[in-house]
Each structure stands twice: as C-alpha cells, then as structure tokens.
Amino acid sequence: MKAEIVSIGTEMLLGQTLNTNSAYLSRKLAESGIDTFHHSTVGDNKDRLYQAIKIALERSDMVITTGGLGPTIDDITLQAIARISKKPLVFKKEILELIEGHFHKRSIRMPKNNIRQAYIPKGAIWLKNAIGTAPGLIIKAEKKYLIALPGPPREMIPMFEKRVLPYFKKRIKQGSVILSRTLKTTGLAESQIHDRVSRFLRLAKHTTVGIYAHPCQIDLRITSKAANISLAKKNIDVVERAIRKKLGNLIFGSDNQTLEGVVAGLLAPRTIAIAESCTGGLITSRLTDIAGVSKNLLLSIVAYSNKSKTQLLGIQDKTLKQFGAVSKEIARYMAVNIRHVSRADIGISTTGIAGPGGATDKKPVGLVYIGLSTKQKTTVKKLLLTGTRGMIKYKASQAALDMLKHHLSK
Amino acid sequence: MKAEIVSIGTEMLLGQTLNTNSAYLSRKLAESGIDTFHHSTVGDNKDRLYQAIKIALERSDMVITTGGLGPTIDDITLQAIARISKKPLVFKKEILELIEGHFHKRSIRMPKNNIRQAYIPKGAIWLKNAIGTAPGLIIKAEKKYLIALPGPPREMIPMFEKRVLPYFKKRIKQGSVILSRTLKTTGLAESQIHDRVSRFLRLAKHTTVGIYAHPCQIDLRITSKAANISLAKKNIDVVERAIRKKLGNLIFGSDNQTLEGVVAGLLAPRTIAIAESCTGGLITSRLTDIAGVSKNLLLSIVAYSNKSKTQLLGIQDKTLKQFGAVSKEIARYMAVNIRHVSRADIGISTTGIAGPGGATDKKPVGLVYIGLSTKQKTTVKKLLLTGTRGMIKYKASQAALDMLKHHLSK
Numbered sequence: 125m126k127a128e129i130v131s132i133g134t135e136m137l138l139g140q141t142l143n144t145n146s147a148y149l150s151r152k153l154a155e156s157g158i159d160t161f162h163h164s165t166v167g168d169n170k171d172r173l174y175q176a177i178k179i180a181l182e183r184s185d186m187v188i189t190t191g192g193l194g195p196t197i198d199d200i201t202l203q204a205i206a207r208i209s210k211k212p213l214v215f216k217k218e219i220l221e222l223i224e225g226h227f228h229k230r231s232i233r234m235p236k237n238n239i240r241q242a243y244i245p246k247g248a249i250w251l252k253n254a255i256g257t258a259p260g261l262i263i264k265a266e267k268k269y270l271i272a273l274p275g276p277p278r279e280m281i282p283m284f285e286k287r288v289l290p291y292f293k294k295r296i297k298q299g300s301v302i303l304s305r306t307l308k309t310t311g312l313a314e315s316q317i318h319d320r321v322s323r324f325l326r327l328a329k330h331t332t333v334g335i336y337a338h339p340c341q342i343d344l345r346i347t348s349k350a351a352n353i354s355l356a357k358k359n360i361d362v363v364e365r366a367i368r369k370k371l372g373n374l375i376f377g378s379d380n381q382t383l384e385g386v387v388a389g390l391l392a393p394r395t396i397a398i399a400e401s402c403t404g405g406l407i408t409s410r411l412t413d414i415a416g417v418s419k420n421l422l423l424s425i426v427a428y429s430n431k432s433k434t435q436l437l438g439i440q441d442k443t444l445k446q447f448g449a450v451s452k453e454i455a456r457y458m459a460v461n462i463r464h465v466s467r468a469d470i471g472i473s474t475t476g477i478a479g480p481g482g483a484t485d486k487k488p489v490g491l492v493y494i495g496l497s498t499k500q501k502t503t504v505k506k507l508l509l510t511g512t513r514g515m516i517k518y519k520a521s522q523a524a525l526d527m528l529k530h531h532l533s534k
Numbered sequence: 535m536k537a538e539i540v541s542i543g544t545e546m547l548l549g550q551t552l553n554t555n556s557a558y559l560s561r562k563l564a565e566s567g568i569d570t571f572h573h574s575t576v577g578d579n580k581d582r583l584y585q586a587i588k589i590a591l592e593r594s595d596m597v598i599t600t601g602g603l604g605p606t607i608d609d610i611t612l613q614a615i616a617r618i619s620k621k622p623l624v625f626k627k628e629i630l631e632l633i634e635g636h637f638h639k640r641s642i643r644m645p646k647n648n649i650r651q652a653y654i655p656k657g658a659i660w661l662k663n664a665i666g667t668a669p670g671l672i673i674k675a676e677k678k679y680l681i682a683l684p685g686p687p688r689e690m691i692p693m694f695e696k697r698v699l700p701y702f703k704k705r706i707k708q709g710s711v712i713l714s715r716t717l718k719t720t721g722l723a724e725s726q727i728h729d730r731v732s733r734f735l736r737l738a739k740h741t742t743v744g745i746y747a748h749p750c751q752i753d754l755r756i757t758s759k760a761a762n763i764s765l766a767k768k769n770i771d772v773v774e775r776a777i778r779k780k781l782g783n784l785i786f787g788s789d790n791q792t793l794e795g796v797v798a799g800l801l802a803p804r805t806i807a808i809a810e811s812c813t814g815g816l817i818t819s820r821l822t823d824i825a826g827v828s829k830n831l832l833l834s835i836v837a838y839s840n841k842s843k844t845q846l847l848g849i850q851d852k853t854l855k856q857f858g859a860v861s862k863e864i865a866r867y868m869a870v871n872i873r874h875v876s877r878a879d880i881g882i883s884t885t886g887i888a889g890p891g892g893a894t895d896k897k898p899v900g901l902v903y904i905g906l907s908t909k910q911k912t913t914v915k916k917l918l919l920t921g922t923r924g925m926i927k928y929k930a931s932q933a934a935l936d937m938l939k940h941h942l943s944k
Contacts, residue, residue: 140714147550405819
C-alpha cells in the first residue's frame with residue numbers, strides 16, 4: 125500500500141507555516157506498515173488542487189489530504205473531492221447539529237458560513253471533529269482510499285488516531301512495518317563517528333543506519349523494515365549491540381533522552397554546584413529542565429563579572445589579573461571554590477569567550493575552559509569552539525554536561 | 535514566474551525530519567516576487583525522483599530541488615537531473631579541488647566517495663558550497679530553470695542567498711512582491727489580541743494580518759502583495775501604525791527581535807542582578823544570549839535550595855519557614871537582597887513551582903512569584919501558569935523579562 129499526503133494551504137506555499145502534518149502522518153503510517161512515497165503541497169486554488177489530488181490518486185493507493193475543510197470560500201477541498209469522485213455534495217443534518225452544538229457550548233452564534241461544512245460528497249464516511257467544526261472524510265473508490273482531514277494539527281491528530289488508523293488497521297492486511305531507534309552521541313565529529321561505525325551499518329537485512337549531525341551531537345538512527353514490530357525490534361537490537369560495542373560510552377542515550385536528563389539521572393545521591401561564566405546560566409537551565417534535580421543541585425552562580433568572581437567565589441583580584449578571567453587557572457579556582465562555598469560533592473565551572481567581542485591576540489572567540497572538581501581531583505578541559513555566540517554557549521554547555529556524564533558514569 | 539520546490543530525502547517521507555527548506559525557500563521567493571505553487575517531496579528512489587522533477591518542470595517555470603547531492607550511492611539527484619536534461623555528467627577539476635581542500639583543512643583524508651560530487655551535468659552553472667562538499671547547480675533549458683541545492687539548511691541557505699537569488703534578481707522581470715512584517719506581543723492571550731485588532735486587519739488593499747500564537751507570545755504578521763517593495767512597505771506601514779495605536783507597549787518588538795534582546799538594549803547604563811529559583815537559570819541564559827550584556831549583568835544566582843537562599847541571599851531560616859520558599863514575601867526578599875549583594879541598580883527574582891512535583895494544597899504547580907526591586911520601589915507579581923515543567927519555566931522567564939521591559943521603558 126502506497127500512501128501520499130496532500131497538504132492544502134497557501135500559507136505553506138508562502139513559507140509562513142511549517143508543514144508538520146506530513147511528517148506526523150508519514151511517521152504514523154510507517155509504524156503501521158504503510159509506505160509514504162510522496163508529499164505534495166498546493167494552495168487554495170481549485171484547479172491546482174484538483175490536479176494534485178488526481179496525480180496523487182494515479183500513483184498512490186491511499187491519499188490523505190489535510191486542510192481546506194474550513195467554512196470560508198477559500199476552503200475548497202470538499203468541492204475538489206466531489207469533482208474527482210464524481211459524487212454530488214449532500215447535506216448531512218447530523219453534521220450541522222454537531223457544528224451548531226460546538227458554537228452553542230461557547231455561547232457564540234454560528235456564522236452562516238459554517239453551514240457549508242455540513243455538505244459532504246455522497247457515500248463518504250464522515251469523521252466527527254472533537255475539537256473544531258470541520259468533519260473529516262473517508263472515501264473508497266476502485267480500491268483506492270481518499271481521506272480528507274482538517275489542517276490544524278490539534279484537530280487532525282485525534283481524528284487520525286481515533287478514526288482513520290483503526291479503520292485501516294481493520295481493513296489492510298499488514299505488510300511490513302518500519303521502526304526506528306536513535307542512538308545519541310556527543311564528543312566526536314560526524315566523520316569520526318562515520319569512520320568508526322561504517323562497517324556496522326548493514327548488519328541486519330532491511331536495516332539501515334543514518335547519521336544525523338546536530339550541534340555537538342551526532343545521532344545514529346537505526347531503521348528496520350520487517351514483517352512485524354517484534355521482528356523489526358530484533359533487527360534493530362542486532363545493529364544497536366554492534367554499534368554500542370564500537371562507540372561505548374560515546375553514546376549518552378537513545379530516542380527521547382537528553383544529555384541533561386541522563387546527567388540528572390546519574391547525579392543522585394551526589395550533590396553539585398555550578399559556577400558559569402561564558403555559558404551564562406545555560407548549563408543550570410538545561411539541568412533544571414529535569415524534574416527533581418533540585419535535591420542535588422545546591423547552588424549555581426553566573427559569575428559573569430570579575431567582581432562576582434572575587435566576591436562570591438573568593439578568587440583574588442591579583443589572581444584574576446595574573447592569569448586573566450579566561451584561563452585554565454581561573455576555571456580551576458571557580459570549580460574548586462563553588463564546591464567549597466556550596467559544600468557540594470561536585471563543582472563545575474566554565475569560563476570562556478562566547479563572542480562576538482572580547483577576543484585578544486592570545487585568546488580567540490570560542491576559547492573555553494571547563495573545570496570539574498571533586499574532593500579527590502580537579503580537572504580542567506580546554507576547548508576551541510566555533511560558531512555564533514549562541515552556538516558557542518550551547519557547545520560549551522554540552523561539553524560540560526558530557527564531562528559530568530563521564531565523571532558520573534565511572 | 536511559477537516556482538516549485540522538490541525536496542528529496544526518504545527521512546522526510548518516514549516523518550523523521552521536518553521539511554523546513556520548502557518553507558524557507560518559498561518565503562524568500564515570495565519576497566522576490568516569485569510565486570510558489572507546489573511543494574513536493576520524494577525519497578531517494580531513482581524513478582520517483584525522475585517523475586517528480588518531470589511533473590514539476592511541466593507545471594512550473596522554476597524548479598528548485600533540495601537534497602540528494604551527498605557523496606553516497608543514496609544521493610541520486612545529479613543522475614536524475616542529467617537524465618531529465620539529457621546531458622552527460624562531466625568531471626570538474628575545480629570542484630574536486632574544493633572538496634579536497636575542505637577535507638585538507640580539517641586534516642581528514644577525503645573518502646573516495648566524494649569524487650562523485652565533482653561530476654555535474656554538462657553546461658550547468660555550479661555553485662560553491664561554503665560549508666560542505668556538495669556543489670549546487672543552475673541549469674537553464676527551454677525557458678525553464680532547474681536549480682539543485684544541498685539538503686542541510688546550513689549549506690543550502692547561504693548558497694541560495696549568495697548565488698541563486700542574485701542570479702534571478704538580474705534575470706527576472708519582477709512581477710508583484712509579497713512582503714511581511716511581524717509584530718510581537720506578550721502579556722495577552724490570542725483571543726484578547728484578536729478582539730483588540732480585528733477591526734484593523736484589512737486597512738490597506740491586498741494587505742492581510744495573520745495572528746500566530748506561541749507560548750507567551752502572540753505574533754501579528756502583516757503581509758502585503760504589491761507591485762514593488764516600496765509600495766508593499768507603505769501598505770504595511772499603514773496597518774502597523776493602526777495596530778500599534780491599539781496595542782501600544784504590548785508590542786515588544788518586530789521581525790527578528792527577541793524579548794531578551796529588547797531588554798538588553800534598554801538596560802544600559804543600568805546594572806542588574808538576578809536571583810532565580812523556579813526558572814533555574816533560564817532568565818540569565820536568555821539575557822546572556824545577547825552580546826555585550828556582561829557589562830550590565832553583575833551577578834546571577836540560581837538559589838534553588840533553601841540553603842542557598844539563606845547563605846547567599848541572607849534570607850533567614852525562620853522567614854523561609856514562616857512564608858514558605860514559594861511566596862510573595864520570599865520573592866521580595868530575593869529581589870531586594872540580590873540587588874544589595876551585587877550593588878546593582880535592579881534586582882529581579884523568581885520563585886515558584888515548575889512541577890510536576892512540589893505542589894501543596896495551597897500552592898499548585900504553576901504558581902510563580904516574580905520580584906523586581908530598585909532603590910525606589912519593589913514590586914512582586916503573582917502568576918498562575920499552565921503547561922509542562924519546561925513551559926512553566928519558559929513562561930515565567932518571559933513574564934520576568936516583560937516586567938523588566940515595562941520597567942525599563944518607563
């Protein structure tokens with residue numbers, strides 16, 4: 125079964141709205157063993173919409189349209205579908221009652237326009253909209269399926285999950301399913317990851333591995349096509365084991381895990397305190413995104429100015445002058461002293477030049493030191509990062525969290 | 535001139551990657567007076583890609599493909615284009631030298647596969663890739679244009695802006711242009727904004743206003759279609775003036791401005807210090823995204839634990855017990871004391887329950903107090919926010935920055 129998503133709306137063709145429906149629907153279809161081979165987007169134009177649905181029905185078995193079901197004259201999906209399926213639009217009293225009820229609940233008088241939404245192509249199955257007024261449709265014609273769904277994701281998603289998916293799960297002999305798992309790494313560049321795993325990319329039949337680069341994070345996505353979910357999982361497991369053997373603790377997590385979530389999970393029962401300079405609170409903010417971290421995060425100081433480094437972290441003026449605020453030594457003092465001040469088990473610090481200003485001959489934008497101090501040992505890592513101010517902040521926070529993760533998982 | 539964007543990549547058809555290139559390109563084309571009538575997406579499949587480009591060239595004057603220019607055998611865009619344009623792929627020494635240079639700079643040996651990227655359809659104009667290895671292409675055939683760009687936005691965007699747009703600006707007689715301006719508000723809900731501006735939404739001909747809701751931020755996008763840019767700008771100005779008259783300082787900025795950027799801009803020469811509890815460093819991190827803020831941001835403390843509130847902010851244990859850490863009184867103490875400790879002109883504080891745990895009968899998740907203290911006056915604002923932990927943190931940071939903005943623009 126080949127599916128195609130036709131997204132309808134001029135706002136997408138103007139680049140004002142991102143098309144998230146197509147990605148969502150394709151992912152859900154893939155999980156149900158239905159391949160999507162095309163996405164197309166057209167505006168609110170009768171002829172182009174008609175042609176787009178026609179092309180879609182010629183090359184695909186299932187065509188899902190999203191959008192164009194609203195009450196205004198710009199909404200023309202129903203007319204296009206009526207024309208293609210050669211069925212007249214017929215009035216459905218039940219639909220009008222639902223729409224009237226929708227407005228009644230909100231104490232608003234129903235605008236006249238909404239009556240249009242109660243006309244649907246003859247013989248179509250209509251789908252109740254739990255959130256808005258536009259009903260959805262399923263039309264079966266000559267072994268092909270045409271499904272019309274509303275455009276707003278908050279209306280489309282529940283309708284698709286509650287009505288469309290069950291409809292097809294009953295009717296379609298499941299072919300193969302497509303399943304993915306993502307392994308997340310940090311600390312190496314894309315090409316380095318590629319070199320290490322390239323031999324393991326095709327260990328199981330119909331299983332592929334894609335490499336996706338994010339700032340300071342390389343993801344490996346293992347995708348398997350198999351007869352059923354449990355088989356797909358087994359295939360993915362084989363490849364995952366091989367990759368984990370090769371990359372070890374460069375992999376910090378999988379799927380929806382985040383580096384800060386992994387760090388927060390490893391932290392307890394130890395306590396931590398943070399002294400941030402160039403990262404400007406970002407490490408702390410990322411860690412506090414994780415619920416429950418308040419028990420272990422005793423204190424964080426954004427010691428942006430030299431004065432705060434002196435005043436709160438007890439670093440002497442002459443020390444700051446001797447080494448400069450951005451130096452290995454100051455990173456060390458910051459990590460040690462924040463640990464002492466807070467009496468935490470671990471102290472972590474950053475100092476660097478996030479740019480675009482602030483560089484000197486010897487200290488370029490992107491120079492960052494990260495300190496990690498425990499009762500046993502204090503280490504400082506030097507980084508040379510590239511990118512915008514925001515990117516350098518983010519990369520430095522990622523490196524600090526990674527340093528923490530390695531320390532905590534020892 | 536009708537344009538079509540053909541996005542190439544199986545990851546989009548699996549719903550694993552969101553197609554942001556099409557929206558970006560359409561927006562830029564619209565600004566240059568070129569209408570986009572279709573978006574299509576196909577996977578890394580030779581026949582379907584060939585057919586998709588063929589259909590696109592039949593119905594559009596300009597077809598831009600993105601993706602499929604990489605070095606692996608999955609990357610088949612060049613072959614498809616060669617087949618459609620009936621030109622052989624020819625080797626370009628200059629391209630290979632650039633690719634070799636790319637690897638050389640990174641001290642990595644060029645993988646053999648990359649040689650493929652130096653073969654392009656005969657007669658094509660090739661476009662240097664400043665970030666990656668894949669060159670882009672412009673091919674003109676029978677009054678139609680076929681442009682191939684790399685898939686990663688960080689490679690595609692500079693190539694499009696530096697090479698493709700100037701190429702067409704020289705060659706295409708400009709029809710009408712579409713221009714947009716976004717006014718950004720915070721502090722009111724979407725329906726409240728709608729009620730206030732609905733009468734002003736169509737003041738100028740061919741000018742529309744769209745309302746777009748983000749967390750704690752409602753944007754009004756004014757879009758005008760006109761014969762040229764200066765006319766479009768004039769139309770937008772008319773509507774903008776009317777909206778600004780109605781919304782006043784609910785509008786914090788426009789287009790690419792951010793609330794933190796506006797606050798940072800208003801701050802100097804005053805100094806500020808921040809004591810964050812429930813926002814966990816997010817306010818500080820957002821402010822430090824702005825270059826140069828280090829001069830004015832003297833100190834920030836994430837006083838997550840009661841101990842840090844006592845130790846660094848001098849709030850007595852019995853005071854904490856009397857009112858509870860999440861209270862109007864503690865927010866006030868935090869704002870006043872961080873100002874004293876740092877000797878800043880302004881002290882700002884947050885304390886609240888970001889959830890999902892931590893609620894009591896009297897203090898629900900989402901209860902947040904924000905304190906703002908100056909030598910003259912200290913005020914505390916109480917908020918009841920909804921959403922996930924991350925959303926509550928974000929909304930509280932937005933409210934704090936908004937409070938600052940109103941104070942600073944007095």
